[in-house]
Amino acid sequence: MARWEPNARERLVRAALDLFTEQGYDATTVNEIADRAGLTKTTFFRHFSDKREVLFAGQDTHTRLLADAIDAAPGSATPLEAVRAALDALTATFTDDRREFGARLRPVIAGHTELQERSALKRAKLAEAVTDALHKRGVPEPTASLAAELGIRAYHDAFDQWADPAGRQTLTELTRHVLDELRAALAALD
Known part of the structure; x- marks a missing residue:
């Protein structure tokens, strides 16, 4: 080349x-x-x-996509609806041609402590960006950070499922499903 x-x-x-x-x-x-x-x-x-x-080249882009989508969410959106809109914006960028890359990426990260630590930092930074964007919408604590953590957990759990080469669902579909499961689990705590 x-x-x-x-x-x-x-x-x-x-x-x-x-x-x-x-x-x-x-x-x-x-x-x-x-x-x-x-x-x-x-x-x-x-x-x-x-x-x-x-291996973490997209972090800045992901952070910007999440924050911009929360900012653009309708004023009437609940914190979790704004997070869902942000996750939709982020996951829409993960086309099927990237699935194979994701499948190869996961074991490399899982096999090395330094990369696991960097992955955890990325996860924390994404949650921080979502929390900050929710704060800008006037969402108070602990609601903002809890909504952010649920959203980022949904994204990461869904990514692990999506990265399976046998998978057929889009990352957006999987993330929505996982977020719904987490919301139901949260409601069951009461």
Whole structure:
């Protein structure tokens, strides 16, 4: 692949996942990732601070999608309705062609403590973004953080189901279903 071709960021992500799957996270270097992508080490560091971050490339985009959708939700929307709208906006970006990538990503993260910690940080940052967006709508605590936690848990639980290559449902459908299950479980606590 020529170094001038577009989509350097995506190429780096795919190359990293390929190498992490083939030879393990610890055994893979930034130079190998850049070489596999047909790029230079300098280009890698223009996009990512380290090899761990390459697997979490979408975090900023996901955060923005969630916050923007909550902001755009009708004023009459309940906190969970606003969260549902945000989850719909986020999960709509996960097309079926990304399912295989998700299926390969999960075991790489599960197999390495450093990546599990980074995944937990991403989850916390997404929940924080949702909480902040709900606060901007005037939703008080603890309602805002509880709605955010339910939404992000629904997204993550649904993602694990969606990443199954045999799956047929969209991530949006799965996330809605899991959120409904969590809402029912919450109501059953009373």
